[in-house]
Amino acid sequence: MSRRKAYYANKIKRAVHLLFYRKHRKPGVKGWELRKALGSDYPKVLKVLDKHLKPFDLQVKTVFEGEKSPEKPTLDQLNKARFCITLRGELTPKEAKMMGWRIDDLAGLAVTIAYIMSKKGKATRKEVQELLQNKLPGWKVGINIDRYIRYGYLMQDENEQLYLDWRTHTEVDQKALIDLVLSTET
Amino acid sequence: MQSKRTRTKLGREKLQRIIEMCASVEKRSLDPFLMDVDEVISVVKEYFPEWELPEDLCLDAETIHHLASVIKLQSEWVKHRSTSLYTDPFLLEEKLTRISKEDIVNIFVKAWHPTVELEQISIHSLAEAIKYWKSLLPLNERWKQLFPEEIKTGLATREELIRQRFMRDTAFSEELEKFWHKLKGEVEEKGENGKIRYWNFIGAETYEETVHKAFMTSFLVTYGYATLEIYPLEEEMFIKPYEKPLTKIGEKQLVSIPIAITAEHWMKWKRGELNE
Numbered sequence: 526m527s528r529r530k531a532y533y534a535n536k537i538k539r540a541v542h543l544l545f546y547r548k549h550r551k552p553g554v555k556g557w558e559l560r561k562a563l564g565s566d567y568p569k570v571l572k573v574l575d576k577h578l579k580p581f582d583l584q585v586k587t588v589f590e591g592e593k594s595p596e597k598p599t600l601d602q603l604n605k606a607r608f609c610i611t612l613r614g615e616l617t618p619k620e621a622k623m624m625g626w627r628i629d630d631l632a633g634l635a636v637t638i639a640y641i642m643s644k645k646g647k648a649t650r651k652e653v654q655e656l657l658q659n660k661l662p663g664w665k666v667g668i669n670i671d672r673y674i675r676y677g678y679l680m681q682d683e684n685e686q687l688y689l690d691w692r693t694h695t696e697v698d699q700k701a702l703i704d705l706v707l708s709t710e711t
Numbered sequence: 712m713q714s715k716r717t718r719t720k721l722g723r724e725k726l727q728r729i730i731e732m733c734a735s736v737e738k739r740s741l742d743p744f745l746m747d748v749d750e751v752i753s754v755v756k757e758y759f760p761e762w763e764l765p766e767d768l769c770l771d772a773e774t775i776h777h778l779a780s781v782i783k784l785q786s787e788w789v790k791h792r793s794t795s796l797y798t799d800p801f802l803l804e805e806k807l808t809r810i811s812k813e814d815i816v817n818i819f820v821k822a823w824h825p826t827v828e829l830e831q832i833s834i835h836s837l838a839e840a841i842k843y844w845k846s847l848l849p850l851n852e853r854w855k856q857l858f859p860e861e862i863k864t865g866l867a868t869r870e871e872l873i874r875q876r877f878m879r880d881t882a883f884s885e886e887l888e889k890f891w892h893k894l895k896g897e898v899e900e901k902g903e904n905g906k907i908r909y910w911n912f913i914g915a916e917t918y919e920e921t922v923h924k925a926f927m928t929s930f931l932v933t934y935g936y937a938t939l940e941i942y943p944l945e946e947e948m949f950i951k952p953y954e955k956p957l958t959k960i961g962e963k964q965l966v967s968i969p970i971a972i973t974a975e976h977w978m979k980w981k982r983g984e985l986n987e
Contacts, residue, residue, distance in 0.1 A: 545829050552828035583827060611824040618816050624825070632812040635819035643803040645787075659808055695826060702822035706806055709814060 536563050536570045537577065544574075544585070544610050551677065551691060553588070553609030560604060568603055584613040588695045611696060633657050633669045634678060639706050641679070641689055642699055650685040715761070722758035723767065726774045729754065733777035736784065743784035751778055890927045891936040894952045906940060906951035913972070914980045921980075925972045939968060 540563060543554050559567040575585040588607045589595060595602055616624075621631055640656055641648045650670065657666045670687070673679045677692035693699075729751050736743050755774055762768050807815075898907045913924040928950060931937040935957030940949040948970075979985040 542835070545827065547828045552826050584824075586824070586826075610827040612827070613824065616820045616823065616825070618813075618820055621816070621820055621823075628812060628816050631819060632815045635815045636807050639803060639807060643800040656804070656807065660812060692826070696824050698822040698824065702819065703803070705818040705821055706803065706810070706815075709806065709810060709818060 533570065533573060536567075537574050539563060540567070540570050540574050544608060551607070553607045553695070556604040556606050556608065559608060568600075571608060578610070579613065582612060582614045583610055585609075586611040586695060588691070607691075607695070609695060629661055629665070630669055630672070633661055633666075634673055635702070636660070637670070637673060637679065637687075638689065638693055638697060638699075639702055641687055642703060647686050647688050650681060650687050653687055718758075719761050719767070722761055723770060725754050725758065726770050729774050730770075730777050733774075733781050736781050737777070743781050743788055746781050748778065748782060748785075887927065887930055887934065887936065891931055891952060891956070894928075894931065894937060894950065898952055906949040909939070909948040909950050909970070910976075910980045910985050912950050914977070918974050918977050921977050922972055925970065941968070 540559065543559065543562060548554065556567070559571070563570050571585050578584055586609050587594070587598075587603070588609070589598065589602060590605050598606070618628065618631075622628065636656060637653055640653060644652075653670065654666050657669065661669065670679070674681055674687075674690070677690050679693070680688050680690040682688070689699075732746060736746060751774075755771065755778075759771060762771055810818075894907075894912060897912055898905060901907060901911065909928075913921055913928055915921045915924055928937070931952070932939055932950075935953065937950055937952040940951055942948070976985060
């Protein structure tokens with residue numbers, strides 16, 4: 526192995542440790558943490574790692590601060606961004622079940638996210654509860670919303686307004702979700 | 712011709728109304744385009760020369776501040792509509808209510824890429840743990856035995872115990888009797904057919920007092936001083952005092968009736984929106 530290859534192999538290993546093992550309350554690592562651990566060429570290391578992860582249907586996901594992802598991010602934007610490993614492709618509903626999600630809970634989450642997105646990213650808890658009550662038993666609705674908040678898919682302010690939280694921004698392709706909902710024949 | 716005083720008063724009222732309208736657009740997420748900005752600016756301009764007092768100038772500044780917030784909301788609204796993420800909320804809501812659970816899950820899993828995260832022990836964390844364990848002092852060194860300070864004991868007076876809430880100034884049974892007489896008095900005064908609406912009896916000026924009254928009422932019912940009459944279909948609940956306390960409690964199967972006394976219920980009662 527050439528010295529250069531060995532150098533990158535070492536850094537990729539280190540990046541895997543940092544990205545896979547949970548260090549903080551939220552999964553993933555900030556760009557500045559990676560820079561500190563891997564050096565200033567960490568974006569390149571992550572690019573190589575992403576390539577290695579492709580056959581396993583995984584990817585290195587970059588979640589930028591703010592709502593929009595820049596097309597050509599600057600180093601400063603990368604340093605402030607959060608990096609984590611997510612699934613590259615799609616799960617089947619059966620696989621989602623195996624991950625501990627009941628179909629009702631997952632359907633409730635999908636409806637909640639789509640609804641909040643349509644309301645410019647914020648909706649009152651009452652509105653969401655009313656929407657979910659169409660399909661879920663009343664006693665379960667509040668429990669489910671609290672669960673989505675606990676997992677980081679939603680957040681709630683003191684006025685009981687719900688917003689999309691970090692996990693939705695990390696895991697859900699919001700545009701694809703809306704397009705798919707709208708294109709479904711009901 | 713309006714006098715200067717009347718005109719100033721009218722101007723103030725108009726600015727107050729504008730501020731309220733702006734605030735309701737901001738707080739209730741109403742359509743910011745409900746507000747005609749040009750018209751508001753013309754009102755602000757019209758009355759600006761009238762203002763002499765600092766309070767009036769502050770009111771003018773506040774109006775401009777709120778108006779700026781509404782304009783910001785309008786700009787965000789336009790930005791959102793122009794993005795590819797914009798969809799008609801009504802259309803989407805309609806779709807979401809019609810779509811089946813299975814379909815929405817099938818759609819969601821196509822757009823969902825869950826995070827991979829492991830919560831396992833690693834060699835690195837094991838090494839860290841061993842390092843920590845080695846540097847950890849034994850318990851007997853960390854927790855030096857502390858001997859409690861000797862405190863001189865003395866006698867407390869009855870008043871002191873009442874003040875520190877170890878003792879009540881009246882016995883509970885005495886307090887309960889008083890409360891029962893109060894209920895009877897209120898039934899005579901405001902009740903009908905020897906009973907009174909539950910909330911009309913327990914409702915008080917403060918939430919704390921209401922909770923306390925509900926607490927005492929529960930004892931009145933449990934100890935046979937009164938009974939509850941519940942009409943579930945009409946969603947009405949009455950409390951009816953007995954002439955004499957029942958002594959044969961326990962012969963029948965007792966049932967517990969949970970009644971929520973939330974701050975929300977209390978607010979509703981205060982506003983006269985609660986039937987009970």
